[in-house]
Amino acid sequence: MTQRRARLIDVADAAGVSIAAASRAMSGSTGVSDAIAARVRRVAGEMGYVANVHARTLAGGASTTIGLLVHEIGDPYFTEIAGGVLRLGAQQGLTVQIGHTGRDPDAELTQVRALVANRVRAIVIAGSGFVDAAVQAPVKAELQAFQAGGGRVAVIGRHHLGADAVLPDNHAGGRSLAEHLLALGHRRIAFAVGSRALTTVADRLAGIAEALASAGLDLDDLPVVEEEFTRAGGRRATHAILDAHPDVTAIAALNDDMAIGVLAALRARGVSVPGEVSVSGFDDVPVAEYLWPALTTVRLPMAEMGEQVLELALKPASSRPRRRLTGHSLVVRDSTAAPRG
Amino acid sequence: MTQRRARLIDVADAAGVSIAAASRAMSGSTGVSDAIAARVRRVAGEMGYVANVHARTLAGGASTTIGLLVHEIGDPYFTEIAGGVLRLGAQQGLTVQIGHTGRDPDAELTQVRALVANRVRAIVIAGSGFVDAAVQAPVKAELQAFQAGGGRVAVIGRHHLGADAVLPDNHAGGRSLAEHLLALGHRRIAFAVGSRALTTVADRLAGIAEALASAGLDLDDLPVVEEEFTRAGGRRATHAILDAHPDVTAIAALNDDMAIGVLAALRARGVSVPGEVSVSGFDDVPVAEYLWPALTTVRLPMAEMGEQVLELALKPASSRPRRRLTGHSLVVRDSTAAPRG
């Protein structure tokens, strides 16, 4: 019942040529007459021949698959990035393997090893690094070995991995956002943030602190509630903030997912947005503009970041890691306004 | 500069055993003394040895990667499904390749071929099929050949692919939804739907038609606006509906993404929900409960569906395709209410 698929040798036989000629015809490389190439391809098509990637790669052909590691595909930030990678990958005839890391260094290491085992052409890692560099030392070592062996690595938002990197404009974005809230007149601002062990959170907060300082405010004097970097986390953070600081006029969530939770919690408590409390997010995920009120946020070009990081990964290695800054833009919608006189 | 990775032969040499023994030690198969196995693994660890999957698979080892095809990873329905597949896959030590089909039969065929070329253990396809079976004939043929060669295939929501299938409860879900709207007293209901060439749309609509018929209504007498199966599509459909039928009391979108667009469009036109118009979705994507108003919808267990379809794909082939129905539940939230007296 299990019937073998046609192999290259079968195609070659059927076409009456050597396996070498058939190989050249199928891989589209030079050194075959057009006539033979055409014949081989026709025969292959008729036989339903599909080259075995394992054999091809093992024999020295370049790998056609790339590995992508994300925190969690269901997090819209990563969904968008993955979309960009998949789009450009398909366009380049590349296959993409995706794995979850769950922001767990051990899981990340396991996933990296799996990609190494698959001898992928390049490994792309998206997602915040850890402020504590020691945590990611094993992964870094594995990636270095992979690169030493000719593999390529490119990352999004990981500063210290010794690889080409696309760097989201977290610091400047944080600053823009805080400036916006300050310009509206807010002073009693609370922050709903993910784990400060993440560089993403640390960087965004640093930018915010900078803007606050320019306005004579100290971030340390303001409520910063650390929670899960999710909708549920935003919801919980909001209750904590309102319970302890009922007089806040704005809540800045450090990503849109949290902001969605903030909006829901405020609604549940009957607090009007932006009438009583302004709310802002970060990332500008696709649904942000559809929320009610439409979310003021900092836009990061996530899908493009996905394409850019793959572009970097496809370039030959350079003597020193490349860095590409993303830029950002403040998107003011309906969820922020001046505080009530 | 490019330094070779350690091969199994290098490990074997360093451990002072044959390559066969080393292979057995590393793959965890039987036929090696514990002492040797332990030594080999220690040496391998020290050398940073990571087995080459291509060589392993080519030599006859079972493939450890599975292929997943989705319409578009950014569509939350597929995001959830992919999450389920990735989660179970990681747990089983499997690697997952993901590709976009964009609901384009040609792209789907290309992606299937790529997975076949990679000799994946199983191919999982999520996403609506086409009412016109002819459209997917080439893909079906390719999948049959793949299965004939010992590959496994499992699908979500594709009836006619001759493979194990997880079948979303589209028909019954549609009926539940329509019954809910009818029970509230709605009669002038409009539908914002994706392409009717998709079985998903056809099935949901059929269930709806059935419920309407029981209430003495004919779906053909009601406005059904076909648009892109997206937020933007929902927005456009809403404008079309309100322009042509300003007296509707409810708009049922056939997925949550469209419903999100419907809500936004109604807001833009100053129509209150559910005061003037009730709105419902389908799927219960994670953000649905966070919307304002929180969305009434039909819940499909998407993440579980992802796990289930992978489970099916990992089982040995059966004589005839297995089918697994998902069930559904109506989730009534704040976006539906009785029409205004």
Next chain:
DNA sequence: CTGAAAGCGCTTACAG
């Protein structure tokens, strides 16, 4: 252009 042959890095019968 064309083809015979070596080799990629493993696994798995087959002997011992």
Next chain:
DNA sequence: CTGAAAGCGCTTACAG
């Protein structure tokens, strides 16, 4: 248990 050897399905120098 242990190892020598064949073979998986390709690609790529190397000759012709």
